[in-house]
Amino acid sequence: MQLYEKYPVYLTNSLTRNKEKFEPITPGYVGIYLCGPTVYGDPHLGHARSAISFDIVNRYFRHLGYKVRYVRNITDVGHLENDADEGEDKILKKARLEQLEPMQVVQLYTNSYRRAMEQLNVLPPDIEPTATGHIIEQIELTKKILEQGLAYEVNGSVYFDLKKYLATGKYGELSGKVVEDLLVNTRDTEGMEEKRFPLDFALWKKAQPQHIMRWPSPWGEGFPGWHIECTAMSAKYLGVPFDIHGGGMDLQFPHHECEIAQGFGAFGKSPVKYWMHNNMLTISGQKMAKSLGNFINLQQFFTGNHPLLAQAYSPMTIRFFMLQAHYRSTLDFSNEALQAAEKALKRLTNSLTTLQKMEHPGANRSTELDATLHSYVEQLYQNMSDDFNTAKTLAVLFDMSARINEFKSDRTRLYETSTEAFQQFKIAYEVFIQDVLGLKEETGQDHQLLEGTLRILIELRKKARAERNFALSDKIRDDLKALGIQLMDGKDGEINWTLE
């Protein structure tokens, strides 16, 4: 029996706004598509939230025994700027400002995104398709929608015919929008004069002479519209329909709404079974966004180099910080909260180290403590299966930490558990921290060397203490502390250390 049968996952489907039992389209397999970044700037905390939220989804499904295909795209054809920029492409704009080739910009920020994700211990996707690498698929899809009579061509651009689509399909269901309301607020955006209906959106755009990123198409030289890439790539790699489509809540409208319309237009069915959206990150109660100029990029967090940051925060601190909140809640950034997260994480990893060194004495006696240990493990699964509630899961892990510390300070308690219960407890603690939540120990590269060197110093200090030469023993400890290494004397005379 697979774990997913024992602990079925319930997730909040944005489409229905309800928590639903997850039933994969193909039993045992899960297809996930996540809207990745538009690579025209350094990755910031918001990118991390989305990536980490769905990394948890990916990791937990895998842990439960599902075969997962996880696709996360890279948007490297910039989208049109809306207002004063007269339809200039974001990536082009950046390229012009930085005097670079557009693809150079794309490469630069793709690298920087991947590096940040690796630092955050976000597992790489199984497929990471780029929009520029799927121009043909996007053209084919556009042709298909044209064939269905749900799009029209004007001056080398192709638009989705929303009015016609509305006769059979729904628009606004995902984001809770009413077409009439949207019409009232229609703005005069790029290409409006070409559209038959204000809410029509571009599938293919004709390239202006100065537009460098351009490809030939049946409609002339141009570039794909904003929404078509995700439909084309998800269909190619995951099929229609597929299980889970994720992204930030800000993408719900219009991006995902348009994806549904396109998918319906092209394939005659809704392309996605479950829509999942992570919430936004706020800074002093306001959304952190590029357009608001209040975002902090990830390398700034890792180095502490930003006016709003009191100190540097390690990637795992950032990760832990996000896991303390549910992915569907807004999360407010503050130095205080991050510092709290840093300490809490340390507590957790300290217990993990303690546990890993701990061996069960082997006396196989089962008592009521076994039931307690059992229930922790059960709760871990229950909480994760309940819409990936990492906050609750962490609360259980902290309860388990308290238990581990108890075992450490009072070994007799260990005798009150059966080997089996203890092993199960131990494995679950390790697996949930490291594999499911993806929290890894952060150590320097020369850990091996450090370990050996410290062993020598610790031996010297032990000797000094045995001789009651506290002046020397304190000097060793204090000097190491100044370097960021904390020695801790145990009851049994053993000395442990941690990096601060």
Add this chain to the structure above:
RNA sequence: GGUCUCGUGGCCGAGUGGCUAGGCUGAGCUCUGCAAAAGCUCCUACAGCGGUUCGAAUCCGCUCGAGACCUCCA
């Protein structure tokens, strides 16, 4: 203006009809040569006002406040 979400203790944040999540901070204590770590104890909250209920932070209504989307954004 339309649509929607939220308002939890000093701070961050789960929960959501009855059983004080958890973390951080602060205070005291235990252990320790002194530290550190760990443990124990204390600070017991759900914006306000009504209503439903045996019982509401949790459901309903109103008021106040904050935010999101409606336009590129994770």
